[in-house]
Amino acid sequence: MPELPEVEILVRHLRPALRGKTIREITVHRERVIRPTTVRALKQALRGATFTGVTRRGKFLLFALRRKRKPFTLLGHLGMTGRMYLQPAKEPPPRHAAVVLGLGKENFIYEDPRYFGRLTLDTHTLDQLGPEPLGKKFSLGYFGAGLASSSQPIKHRLLDQKFIAGIGNIYASEAMFLAGVPPRRAGKKLRMDYGVRLHRAIRHVLKEAIRCGSTIPLDWRGGKGGDGLFYYGTAPGAGEFYEERLNVYDKAGQPCPVCKTIIRRIVQAGRSTYYCHKCQR
Numbered sequence: 130m131p132e133l134p135e136v137e138i139l140v141r142h143l144r145p146a147l148r149g150k151t152i153r154e155i156t157v158h159r160e161r162v163i164r165p166t167t168v169r170a171l172k173q174a175l176r177g178a179t180f181t182g183v184t185r186r187g188k189f190l191l192f193a194l195r196r197k198r199k200p201f202t203l204l205g206h207l208g209m210t211g212r213m214y215l216q217p218a219k220e221p222p223p224r225h226a227a228v229v230l231g232l233g234k235e236n237f238i239y240e241d242p243r244y245f246g247r248l249t250l251d252t253h254t255l256d257q258l259g260p261e262p263l264g265k266k267f268s269l270g271y272f273g274a275g276l277a278s279s280s281q282p283i284k285h286r287l288l289d290q291k292f293i294a295g296i297g298n299i300y301a302s303e304a305m306f307l308a309g310v311p312p313r314r315a316g317k318k319l320r321m322d323y324g325v326r327l328h329r330a331i332r333h334v335l336k337e338a339i340r341c342g343s344t345i346p347l348d349w350r351g352g353k354g355g356d357g358l359f360y361y362g363t364a365p366g367a368g369e370f371y372e373e374r375l376n377v378y379d380k381a382g383q384p385c386p387v388c389k390t391i392i393r394r395i396v397q398a399g400r401s402t403y404y405c406h407k408c409q410r
């Protein structure tokens with residue numbers, strides 16, 4: 130599932146590709162992904178609108194558009210399995226195309242086999258998002274206070290988008306490993322020095338992933354059966370490049386890269402956490 134770094138890389142890729150392009154046609158194959166916007170409202174807003182930019186907030190893509198001099202935002206989210214990319218208009222859209230925007234010679238494709246993602250005019254969810262972990266508002270003071278007031282396991286806290294925007298299973302596991310923090314420990318029971326380490330580790334793993342993903346040639350359409358996003362290590366030419374950089378995520382049963390203890394997988398709130406019980410006590 131794409132998290133902050135993957136979305137950031139995608140945004141950087143789409144921004145120059147979309148800027149200045151005007152939407153001529155709108156086809157919605159899955160109405161579910163545009164809710165609560167209706168097909169009619171979406172078509173009315175988008176037809177003739179021009180892309181002026183693409184930015185990111187948490188795991189959301191914000192497409193800045195302008196129509197008749199009025200700026201507005203189209204909100205995108207990849208969900209579990211979504212992809213967004215441009216393809217030549219003469220090629221048929223993929224089987225799981227949820228929304229196709231005709232831009233003339235190219236189509237913007239939002240493809241999603243499971244339809245958990247979004248492409249909508251409703252931007253209300255943004256109001257509830259916590260600070261960006263790489264931004265100034267995510268200070269040590271903010272983070273420490275947010276942990277100290279919480280009896281939830283730290284892992285749950287890190288995934289709470291209202292507390293910090295953009296972190297998911299992969300980078301939560303990786304940051305807790307780097308900081309030596311046990312995933313089940315309650316936030317308020319974490320020692321201050323470990324809070325400092327975790328704060329630093331969160332920024333580190335996210336920055337590293339963005340830096341790393343920016344250097345890999347990516348196949349955005351996920352041809353050849355792969356997803357094409359770097360965190361799965363399936364981009365042609367990328368090999369296992371990124372996966373090798375992950376220390377614990379999805380490595381249950383393998384030795385910890387630091388102490389060789391076997392990495393464990395536990396399920397917290399229905400989602401997997403990977404950790405080394407020796408390094409993270």
Ligand SMILES: [Zn+2]
Pocket residue numbers: 385386387388389390405406407408409
């Ligand atoms: Zn270890």
